[in-house]
Amino acid sequence: MTGAEIMVEALKKEGVDIIFGYPGGVLLPLCDKLYDSGINVILVRHEQGAAHAADGYARSSGRVGVCMATSGPGATNLVTGIATAYMDSVPVVAITGQVATHLIGSDAFQEVDITGITRPITKHNYLIKDVKDITRTVKEAFYIAKSGRPGPVLIDLPVDVQRAEGKFEYPDEIEIRSYKPTYEGHPLQIERAWKAIKEAKRPLFLVGGGVISSGASEHLRNFVEKTGIPVVFTLMGLGSIPGDHPLALGMLGMHGTKYANYAVVESDLLIAVGCRFDDRITGKIETFAPHAKIIHIDIDPSSISKNIVVDIPIVGDAKNILSKLVENAEKLHIEAWVKKIMDWKEKHPLTYEKNGLKPQYIIEKLSGMLPDDAIICTEVGQNQMWTAQYYKFRKPRTLVTSGGLGTMGFGFPAAIGTQVANPDKIVLDIAGDGSIQMNIQELATAVYNKLPVKIIILNNRCLGMVRQWQQLFYKKRYAFTCLEDAEPDFVKLADAYGAIGYRVNSTEEFDKIIPKVLKEKEKPVLVDCWICEEENVFPMVPAGASLDQMLEGLA
Amino acid sequence: MVENGEKEQKAHTIVIAVENKSGVLARIAGLFSARGYNIDSLCVSETEDPSISKMTLTVKGDERILEQIYKQLNKLIDVIKVFDLTEGDFIDRELALVKVKTLNAAARQDIMQIASIFRAKVVDIGRQSLTLEVAGKTSKVNAMIEMLKSYGIKEMIKTGKIAMAREFNQKK
Ligand SMILES: Cc1ncc(C[n+]2csc(CCOP(=O)(O)OP(=O)(O)O)c2C)c(N)n1
Ligand SMILES: [Mg+2]
Numbered sequence: 001m002t003g004a005e006i007m008v009e010a011l012k013k014e015g016v017d018i019i020f021g022y023p024g025g026v027l028l029p030l031c032d033k034l035y036d037s038g039i040n041v042i043l044v045r046h047e048q049g050a051a052h053a054a055d056g057y058a059r060s061s062g063r064v065g066v067c068m069a070t071s072g073p074g075a076t077n078l079v080t081g082i083a084t085a086y087m088d089s090v091p092v093v094a095i096t097g098q099v100a101t102h103l104i105g106s107d108a109f110q111e112v113d114i115t116g117i118t119r120p121i122t123k124h125n126y127l128i129k130d131v132k133d134i135t136r137t138v139k140e141a142f143y144i145a146k147s148g149r150p151g152p153v154l155i156d157l158p159v160d161v162q163r164a165e166g167k168f169e170y171p172d173e174i175e176i177r178s179y180k181p182t183y184e185g186h187p188l189q190i191e192r193a194w195k196a197i198k199e200a201k202r203p204l205f206l207v208g209g210g211v212i213s214s215g216a217s218e219h220l221r222n223f224v225e226k227t228g229i230p231v232v233f234t235l236m237g238l239g240s241i242p243g244d245h246p247l248a249l250g251m252l253g254m255h256g257t258k259y260a261n262y263a264v265v266e267s268d269l270l271i272a273v274g275c276r277f278d279d280r281i282t283g284k285i286e287t288f289a290p291h292a293k294i295i296h297i298d299i300d301p302s303s304i305s306k307n308i309v310v311d312i313p314i315v316g317d318a319k320n321i322l323s324k325l326v327e328n329a330e331k332l333h334i335e336a337w338v339k340k341i342m343d344w345k346e347k348h349p350l351t352y353e354k355n356g357l358k359p360q361y362i363i364e365k366l367s368g369m370l371p372d373d374a375i376i377c378t379e380v381g382q383n384q385m386w387t388a389q390y391y392k393f394r395k396p397r398t399l400v401t402s403g404g405l406g407t408m409g410f411g412f413p414a415a416i417g418t419q420v421a422n423p424d425k426i427v428l429d430i431a432g433d434g435s436i437q438m439n440i441q442e443l444a445t446a447v448y449n450k451l452p453v454k455i456i457i458l459n460n461r462c463l464g465m466v467r468q469w470q471q472l473f474y475k476k477r478y479a480f481t482c483l484e485d486a487e488p489d490f491v492k493l494a495d496a497y498g499a500i501g502y503r504v505n506s507t508e509e510f511d512k513i514i515p516k517v518l519k520e521k522e523k524p525v526l527v528d529c530w531i532c533e534e535e536n537v538f539p540m541v542p543a544g545a546s547l548d549q550m551l552e553g554l555a
Numbered sequence: 556m557v558e559n560g561e562k563e564q565k566a567h568t569i570v571i572a573v574e575n576k577s578g579v580l581a582r583i584a585g586l587f588s589a590r591g592y593n594i595d596s597l598c599v600s601e602t603e604d605p606s607i608s609k610m611t612l613t614v615k616g617d618e619r620i621l622e623q624i625y626k627q628l629n630k631l632i633d634v635i636k637v638f639d640l641t642e643g644d645f646i647d648r649e650l651a652l653v654k655v656k657t658l659n660a661a662a663r664q665d666i667m668q669i670a671s672i673f674r675a676k677v678v679d680i681g682r683q684s685l686t687l688e689v690a691g692k693t694s695k696v697n698a699m700i701e702m703l704k705s706y707g708i709k710e711m712i713k714t715g716k717i718a719m720a721r722e723f724n725q726k727k
Contacts, residue, residue: 119582120589124632127578144632178574178635302626305619 003131004029004162007095008037010138013170016066018042018057018420019095020050022077024070025110027097029162042420042449045441047074049413051081052439054092056414058085059400060375061421062215064145068095072110075156076117080407082152083121087404088236089213091150093141094118100160101129115156123151129158131166139174148181149300150213181299185316190324193271193295193312197325200269200293202337203229206252206281209236209403210274210298216319217241217396219326220273226329230341232260234275235384235403239393249341250350253281254541255385258348261539261547263341264289273297274318277307278404279543287546297321350389356532357506359383359458363390365511366428366456370518374426375400375418379411379435381465383458385537387430409438412455416442419451426454426518433459433483436490443497446524454517455526460533461487468536472551490528499524564615566595567641568718569624574633575601575608582631583610592616592624596715607635611647611717640718647718650690652678653700656707657685666706673699684709 001009007030011019019041023031034041044050047069054065065085069078075096085092099108115125124144126137134157141153197203211220221241224231231241232252241248250257252264264270270292275281282288288308296303296310297318304313314321352360363386366376376391377400378384384401393399400418402410415429429436436457446453458464461484470478494501500523504510510529517525539550573579580599587594595613602609614624621639628637640647657663666685670677675689689699693716700711 115578116581119578119585176632179632300630302623302630304626306623309619 001166001168002029002033002162003134003157003164003166004033006131006134006166006168007138007157007162008033008039009168010135010170011039011066012037014064014138014142016064019066019068020044020053020057020417021068022047022050022070022074024074024097026099026159027068027070027074029159030068030095030097030157042445044413044445046439047077048081048409049416049439049442049445051078051092051094052084052407052410052413053417053420054094055081055085055090055410056377056400056417057421058090058092058417059088059414060397060418062213062397063421064091064093064142065417066093066095070097070110071099071114072112075112075114079117079121082118082154084402084405084407084410085152086121086123088209088402089150090152091145092152093145094152094154096154096156097162098127098156098158101158102160104158115154118154121152122154125154125156127156127158128161131161131164134161134166135168135170136174139171140176143174143176144179148179149210182301182315183299183317183320185297185314185321185324189312189314190321193314194325194328196269196293196295196312197227197229197271198332200332201334202267203227203269203271203332203334204263204267204292205229205231206234206264206270206272206275207231207237207240208234208273208275210318211237211240212274212396214274214299214318215396216273216322219319219322221245223322223326223329226326227332228334228338229271229332230263230338232256232263234278234281235388235401237275238388239396239398242394243392244394247338249345251388252547253283254543255389255537255539256281256541256547257350257389258539258550259341259344261541261550262344264292265546265548266340267292269293269295271295271297273322274299276303279307282307283541283547283549284544352535357504357510357529359386359460359531359535360390361507362456362458362510362529362531363387363430365514367391369514370426370428372398374398374428375422377401377411377415377418377427377429379429379431380406380408381432381435381463382460382468382535382537383430383432383435383464385465386458389537408432408435412436412453413439413442415453415455416446416449416451419446419453420449428454428456431455431457432464433457433461433487434463437488440493443494443499443524447498450522451524452520452522453524454520455524457490457526457528459487459490459528459530460535462533465537471536472540473542490526494524494526499526501526501528503528503530505530563617565617565641566613566615567621567639568645568647568716569612569614570638570640570718571610571612571628572602572635573608573610574635575606576633579608579633580610582633583628586627586631590623590627592620598715598717600717611715613716638720640720644721644723645718646721647692647716648690649693649696649714649716650688651696651700651711651713652686652688653703653708654679654684654686654710655703656709657683658707662706666703669699669702675699
């Protein structure tokens with residue numbers, strides 16, 4: 001067997017049936033063996049699309065996503081996608097072709113040191129120099145990608161190793177002496193946590209993406225319902241319990257709801273699960289949750305006390321630990337606290353002026369009519385924040401968004417990967433007119449593969465989120481944020497690719513078209529919604545301010 | 556809640572046991588530069604087990620930074636174990652080669668005497684210089700170098716510290 005054949009067999013052993021990829025010279029032996037291997041290789045139109053598609057596939061399904069690219073420019077085109085997956089702890093395996101081993105280091109044609117380049121943005125990476133290392137490496141790569149705190153792993157495979165002869169012996173198990181993630185929480189710490197929870201007068205859950213990736217949603221919900229503790233979410237945590245649950249307070253942080261942020265500020269015990277206290281949620285770190293003791297449950301010890309000093313750390317798997325905590329859970333007497341929050345909720349709801357076609361209206365409308373298992377991907381910018389604010393995510397893994405890196409151009413290819421992993425579900429990409437142009441070429445991928453992804457462009461003719469900052473903090477000097485003068489005709493663009501395109505200018509038009517859009521089963525549909533240009537995302541905590549210093553609108 | 560007590564910058568001696576593979580040093584160096592930690596010295600070599608290398612690092616930082624360094628190092632897949640020796644009793648050594656100017660016979664005499672006090676060896680001799688090899692605790696090595704400065708040091712190189720916990724009295 002050749003190295004390429006061994007690679008294919010190894011991938012099959014790992015249960016891989018889909019690869020998002022793009023070919024090139026030094027990847028040819030592998031491409032050739034994949035051609036009739038039974039593994040479905042989805043040809044994207046740009047390697048960045050492959051990485052994001054593998055990422056969307058992984059986020060929406062919980063399985064490892066796989067992408068591949070050739071050496072040099074193919075490999076560097078994956079970089080943004082790998083970094084995006086890394087920042088949000090998504091299990092992706094990226095395979096790159098490499099020049100022949102004897103040429104490595106000689107500045108050969110299309111040679112780049114991709115293991116060097118991706119070292120800080122992968123959980124681990126490998127350069128395979130010997131055909132006999134392929135099987136062990138693949139086994140390790142998949143294990144590392146999905147265990148512990150998940151993350152992307154890159155395998156660089158030189159062309160001569162793909163051609164070399166070797167034997168296929170797949171290890172049943174592997175043991176990496178230097179890598180032993182902790183799953184079980186320390187029983188004493190769990191006991192301390194429960195004691196603190198019982199004593200708290202104003203307890204609050206702060207839930208991040210770790211709850212979703214560890215599959216802890218059910219346990220969290222049980223615990224919340226038994227104790228009656230309210231919940232705020234990071235962007236990545238949305239959907240871990242239903243957004244319309246009476247105890248769900250929506251997102252906290254820079255564009256969080258007022259009641260979520262007020263709750264954090266007044267809480268006396270923050271139970272943080274699977275989150276990492278990013279600056280977008282803490283605001284000014286010195287005044288974050290000033291009255292609260294903090295319990296932090298996370299599988300990554302380095303997340304604990306990195307940004308915020310924690311009182312009761314519990315290192316381990318969120319599902320595991322929450323299932324232990326649930327055993328003791330009982331109703332807490334925190335009625336006064338919950339009442340206070342409910343009053344805030346009533347007094348300071350998310351609002352917007354209802355005139356013209358408003359982005360908030362579009363999201364609310366979609367939230368009301370889509371089934372619970374529909375999956376919403378987003379781009380980055382105002383479109384992403386309106387989605388986070390106004391869509392009630394009712395199930396885990398129904399929001400696919402680039403949180404940590406904030407990658408424009410992520411949403412659409414991620415939606416493609418999501419649709420591939422979930423052929424029977426409705427998959428949307430809520431897009432901005434800027435972001436969608438960053439990977440618009442993937443319309444060809446979606447059309448060819450009959451993926452009925454629905455693209456909803458919240459078209460404000462500008463790079464809205466940046467324009468919002470300029471409006472608020474840069475004296476309305478709109479440097480390089482206006483797209484109006486050269487906005488493409490997205491309907492024609494969709495048409496040119498063989499997709500379906502609509503343009504809507506009013507709520508009536510939107511309401512009329514959307515049922516038809518959602519019914520489409522074969523082709524991608526793009527809906528270009530010309531929303532009110534000046535709309536901004538509020539509330540907003542300016543960068544560096546405390547969470548209770550929220551702007552509500554334009555002064 | 557955030558700690559606002561004073562941050563004491565303390566020198567720490569860390570030993571890292573890593574897989575003896577190519578690229579591991581780059582991972583560690585990359586981690587330090589990406590996260591803005593400063594390495595004062597670094598020494599890498601094989602151990603009794605050829606599949607394991609040990610790195611001795613000296614770094615400065617307050618407790619929180621050290622804790623992060625410790626955790627971030629452990630997070631690297633190729634890192635087997637991290638020991639912060641500063642917490643317990645340990646042996647540390649450093650070796651230096653120092654080429655000193657010997658302008659006249661008197662200077663030469665003086666330098667030989669300094670060498671013998673510090674138990675340094677003369678490893679090379681030239682018409683106008685002597686090269687000394689000194690090993691020991693960093694403080695001793697530095698003390699000798701200090702003494703030699705007034706004669707004029709032509710060239711100097713140090714290994715950086717290597718360290719090992721004592722058999723008894725180990726803490727971490
Ligand atoms: C790749 C990339 N480049 C630049 C940015 C900075 N950025 C953040 S939001 C944004 C504007 C996004 O515009 P659009 O997609 O139209 O979304 P809107 O905010 O208008 O909804 C920009 C440029 C980014 N996040 N990602
Ligand atoms: Mg826009």
